[in-house]
Amino acid sequence: MNIKTFILLVFLCTTAFSCKNKGEDTAVRTEDLKAKQLFQGIWVDSDEENVVFKVKGDTIYYPDSLSQPIKFAIYGDTLELKSANDSKYAILKQSAHIFEFKNSNGDIVKLIKGEDPSFELQFANKKPTSVNQNKTIKSDTILFCNNERYHSYIQVNPTTYKVFKTSYNDDGLEIESVYFDNTIHLGIFKQETK
Numbered sequence: 001m002n003i004k005t006f007i008l009l010v011f012l013c014t015t016a017f018s019c020k021n022k023g024e025d026t027a028v029r030t031e032d033l034k035a036k037q038l039f040q041g042i043w044v045d046s047d048e049e050n051v052v053f054k055v056k057g058d059t060i061y062y063p064d065s066l067s068q069p070i071k072f073a074i075y076g077d078t079l080e081l082k083s084a085n086d087s088k089y090a091i092l093k094q095s096a097h098i099f100e101f102k103n104s105n106g107d108i109v110k111l112i113k114g115e116d117p118s119f120e121l122q123f124a125n126k127k128p129t130s131v132n133q134n135k136t137i138k139s140d141t142i143l144f145c146n147n148e149r150y151h152s153y154i155q156v157n158p159t160t161y162k163v164f165k166t167s168y169n170d171d172g173l174e175i176e177s178v179y180f181d182n183t184i185h186l187g188i189f190k191q192e193t194k
Contacts, residue, residue, distance in 0.1 A: 035074040038096055042114040042123075045171065051119050052111055052171055063122040067175040068164075085166050087174045103172025134158055153187040 042054045054061045059069045060081070071082040079089045079101055093100040097113045137156040142149065161181040169175050 029075050032074045032076060035091075035094055038094055039074065039099065042119045043099060043111040044114040044119070046110040046112045049114075051114060051122050052169075053173075054123050061123055062169070062175060066177045067169070068178055070174075070176065081174055083166065083174060083176050084164055085174065089173075104168060104174070105172050107172055109171045109173075149191055151189040153185075153189075155185045157183045157185070159183055 036058070039055050040057075043052050044050065045052055051063050053063070055072075058071055058073065060072050061069045073080045073082065074091070077091045079091055081087045081089075087104065089104070090102045091100070092102060092108060099111045099113075101109055103109050135158065137154075139152075139154040141152045143152070144150070159181050163179045163181050165177050165179060167175055167177065
């Protein structure tokens with residue numbers, strides 16, 4: 001086999017493999033828009049009739065002020081929540097007024113669409129809040145140990161560094177809360193020594 005034939009063979013093999021991989025990478029999932037439309041509204045736990053969440057557009061809103069809204073998509077029989085840790089939930093049953101899915105623990109969660117207008121009040125004028133004390137905390141203490149004097153100084157300063165914490169609510173859905181980080185300064189002095 002001469003060099004030209006070898007180069008042509010390598011080129012053809014490379015082209016064939018790249019075309020095969022390219023076709024696999026470009027496979028695009030299509031979102032189930034009908035299922036997404038059925039999912040719109042306020043959903044209530046079927047047993048206790050507690051509001052679980054509200055769906056508007058492509059976002060899920062939770063009734064508590066610490067949980068951040070989360071983007072979602074429905075592909076086939078799967079509800080996908082888009083967050084720091086994307087999570088997927090198998091949809092078992094969906095209609096205009098019933099939504100059943102399997103949560104991360106494997107439990108079946110049964111929701112019904114909330115028709116009571118008062119449910120909307122749980123979401124009125126609520127913006128997600130971030131947990132932060134918004135003030136500097138200082139502690140200055142002097143203590144004696146073995147006839148030696150110690151001075152401790154602690155200062156906690158709030159920052160604007162956001163920390164996202166992922167947890168699960170009572171229904172086994174992933175939620176994200178936002179906290180602000182703090183910087184802490186701790187100093188301990190022994191008489192004139194640091």
